[in-house]
Amino acid sequence: MSKYPTIGESLRHQGISRRDFLKFCTAVASIMALPAAMIPKIAEALEGTPKQSAIWLSFQECTGCTESLTRSHAPTLEGLILDLISLDYHHTLQAAAGTAAESAREAAMQGNKGNYLVIVDGSIPLGNLGYSTIAGISNVDMLKEVVAGAKAVVAVGTCAAYGGIPHAAPNPTGAVSVESLITDKPIINIPGCPPIPMVIAGVVAHFVTFGQLPHLDSLKRPLSFFGQTIHDRCYRRPFYDKGLFAESFDDEGAKQGWCLYKLGCKGPVTYNACATTKWNDGVSFPIESGHGCLGCSEPDFWDAGSFYKPLAVPISGVIKATTGYALAAGAAVGVASGAINRLKRYQARQDHETVTITDLERNPK
Amino acid sequence: MNYIEFLLWVRGPAFQIAIAVLVFGISFRLLEILLLGRSPEYAAPRGSAVWGGFRTLLTRTLSEESIFRRAPLVIIAGYVFHLGLFIVILLLVPHILVFKDLLGFSWSGLPTPLIDAIAVITLLALFILLINRIKHPVLRFLSTSADYFAWVITFLPLLTGYMAYHHMVNPYPFILGLHILSVEILMIFFPFTKLMHAFTLVIARWYNGANAGHKGVQA
Numbered sequence: 001m002s003k004y005p006t007i008g009e010s011l012r013h014q015g016i017s018r019r020d021f022l023k024f025c026t027a028v029a030s031i032m033a034l035p036a037a038m039i040p041k042i043a044e045a046l047e048g049t050p051k052q053s054a055i056w057l058s059f060q061e062c063t064g065c066t067e068s069l070t071r072s073h074a075p076t077l078e079g080l081i082l083d084l085i086s087l088d089y090h091h092t093l094q095a096a097a098g099t100a101a102e103s104a105r106e107a108a109m110q111g112n113k114g115n116y117l118v119i120v121d122g123s124i125p126l127g128n129l130g131y132s133t134i135a136g137i138s139n140v141d142m143l144k145e146v147v148a149g150a151k152a153v154v155a156v157g158t159c160a161a162y163g164g165i166p167h168a169a170p171n172p173t174g175a176v177s178v179e180s181l182i183t184d185k186p187i188i189n190i191p192g193c194p195p196i197p198m199v200i201a202g203v204v205a206h207f208v209t210f211g212q213l214p215h216l217d218s219l220k221r222p223l224s225f226f227g228q229t230i231h232d233r234c235y236r237r238p239f240y241d242k243g244l245f246a247e248s249f250d251d252e253g254a255k256q257g258w259c260l261y262k263l264g265c266k267g268p269v270t271y272n273a274c275a276t277t278k279w280n281d282g283v284s285f286p287i288e289s290g291h292g293c294l295g296c297s298e299p300d301f302w303d304a305g306s307f308y309k310p311l312a313v314p315i316s317g318v319i320k321a322t323t324g325y326a327l328a329a330g331a332a333v334g335v336a337s338g339a340i341n342r343l344k345r346y347q348a349r350q351d352h353e354t355v356t357i358t359d360l361e362r363n364p365k
Numbered sequence: 366m367n368y369i370e371f372l373l374w375v376r377g378p379a380f381q382i383a384i385a386v387l388v389f390g391i392s393f394r395l396l397e398i399l400l401l402g403r404s405p406e407y408a409a410p411r412g413s414a415v416w417g418g419f420r421t422l423l424t425r426t427l428s429e430e431s432i433f434r435r436a437p438l439v440i441i442a443g444y445v446f447h448l449g450l451f452i453v454i455l456l457l458v459p460h461i462l463v464f465k466d467l468l469g470f471s472w473s474g475l476p477t478p479l480i481d482a483i484a485v486i487t488l489l490a491l492f493i494l495l496i497n498r499i500k501h502p503v504l505r506f507l508s509t510s511a512d513y514f515a516w517v518i519t520f521l522p523l524l525t526g527y528m529a530y531h532h533m534v535n536p537y538p539f540i541l542g543l544h545i546l547s548v549e550i551l552m553i554f555f556p557f558t559k560l561m562h563a564f565t566l567v568i569a570r571w572y573n574g575a576n577a578g579h580k581g582v583q584a
Contacts, residue, residue: 218536219367229537243458243476262462269372269538298538299369305376311541312459313466314380315373322385330389334396341401 004086007208008047011083021046028205032214033224045209046084052208053108053116055146056090059139060132060166060175061122065157066092068194069201084208085117091134102135109149117207118150120178123159123166127174143181152186152213153178156200158296161189161220168302179220188213189220191272193296198277199225219299221271230267230293233275236260254290264308265292272297368539375545383549384467390556395564403572410579417578418571424584425570439497442490449487453480453523477530484527491520515558521547 005013011021025042029035034042058066070093087093088108089101096104108116120143125131129138137145147153155178158164166175179187190199203222206214214222231237239245239259246253246260259265267275270293274285286293292308295301305315316322366374428440454460458474465471474480495516498504525544527533534540555561577584 219369231537232532241477243474245458262458269369269541271536299367300373304369304373309466310459310462312462313376314384314463315377316381319381319384319467322381323388326385326388327392330392331396333389334393335400337393337397338400341397 004050006050032202032206042209051086053112054085054087056119058091059122059124064194065121069197113149115151119154120160121157123163123175125173125175131173147182155189157195158191158193161191162299165302186213191297196277225273226271230270230275260292263292266295267293270295372538372542375542379549383552387552394556411581412578414575414579418575421574421584422570442493446487446490449483452483488523518551
């Protein structure tokens with residue numbers, strides 16, 4: 001049996017009432033888009049389940065993902081989610097340091113072999129393994145070592161999911177995503193820069209409750225949060241359909257809250273739940289604050305051209321030069337072809353033999 | 366390649382290739398035609414070649430009544446799909462943004478649902494013309510694979526655009542990418558198919574009109 005207390009025990013120990021616990025289960029059901037009939041089952045499962053051991057690995061990252069999870073107002077779902085799991089190793093949050101920290105990781109790996117959850121934020125550099133190390137262990141070695149005994153891997157944030165900003169051209173560290181290195185374990189991506197805390201919480205809750213990862217899309221993201229684009233659920237969508245657009249960030253259209261498509265909003269190609277779950281305890285999301293979506297939960301969002309160029313516009317900045325060269329090359333070939341045609345005509349004239357009526361007469365023999 | 370990488374590719378390198386081929390092809394073919402020159406006119410002029418040229422440029426825009434009576438369907442559907450294409454290409458806001466980025470100036474667009482309706486009408490007109498081409502014995506006899514190819518590469522951008530707007534294929538970035546790719550295919554083949562008529566029609570009309578104008582006869 002696990003050395004961990006069950007989730008029910010742990011919550012009661014913290015003075016959380018049965019009523020609050022059921023509220024929490026309701027919230028878990030609702031964020032995972034499960035029917036209300038599932039709530040008692042969730043409660044039952046969580047009550048008797050030991051806390052899930054989780055090892056959080058931070059590689060080439062900015063700690064924004066951790067900030068996203070922890071900077072929520074207590075007591076919240078995100079706060080409670082930490083009661084679902086036993087966070088056995090996390091650089092930023094753990095008290096231990098140095099050898100003690102690393103032995104906590106090793107103890108969790110040995111004690112829960114085959115059952116622990118690995119949460120990764122940050123990309124992994126392959127250009128030079130020395131670019132990012134922890135306790136002298138390179139990121140790629142630590143990832144492979146820890147994931148070997150894991151039940152599943154959660155790649156939190158765009159860097160872990162798709163390489164993110166370190167992966168952006170020219171990718172000086174040779175940064176790669178978790179899924180490009182790990183092929184033999186279930187992986188779930190929760191991209192976003194940072195990802196929505198409720199989504200992290202929802203996925204972990206789903207894993208703890210059902211013992212498996214939720215349904216995923218083609219980019220391994222949970223469908224319940226990444227099933228629709230920002231544009232699909234945007235409250236400014238009616239303005240897009242009417243053709244009412246802000247032309248700059250302080251014109252009348254912007255003040256009226258019109259669509260930000262012309263100002264480079266990437267909402268139409270960005271799958272995420274910002275427009276529905278929102279940020280800062282449901283206060284708002286970027287478009288509500290007057291700025292277009294950057295598309296941060298999609299691969300290569302940093303390489304998709306300017307954030308302020310409309311989605312329809314070509315990305316490359318050297319189109320004018322290309323067009324100029326193409327025009328010149330076309331003209332050169334055109335002139336050459338014209339010269340060849342003239343030469344042919346001249347040749348035809350030269351070869352033309354004058355025929356007289358006598359030539360055409362039959363030779364009387 | 367995931368769908369986002371595909372979208373980035375069509376918005377980036379693929380567009381670069383397409384516009385290079387388009388500009389190269391148009392300048393090459395126009396120069397090639399213009400450099401052919403015209404044979405010297407020995408007859409004394411009986412009218413103005415310039416006036417005749419201009420007049421024909423305009424008059425050829427409308428069909429002769431007798432011709433119209435013989436094939437009203439082709440002419441009406443032809444008008445509908447040409448006008449529809451102009452409206453859809455030039456007056457949809459995301460398209461205008463592309464022109465603004467490339468040309469540096471812009472104009473105002475129409476509401477998207479209106480463009481959507483026009484796109485449907487344009488698609489129908491193109492479809493009617495294809496059916497007619499296949500059913501009509503003479504037209505079918507005269508049609509080559511190049512005619513069907515030109516039809517397909519004109520039809521696809523409209524179809525994929527319609528499908529993208531209505532989210533008929535998931536994920537949306539994939540169908541948006543397909544739409545842009547279909548336009549790039551059109552751009553690449555444009556100068557080397559009969560679609561080049563968008564430019565050569567001016568030369569051809571002028572040539573006929575000026576010839577007739579010089580001789581003082583109706584073009």
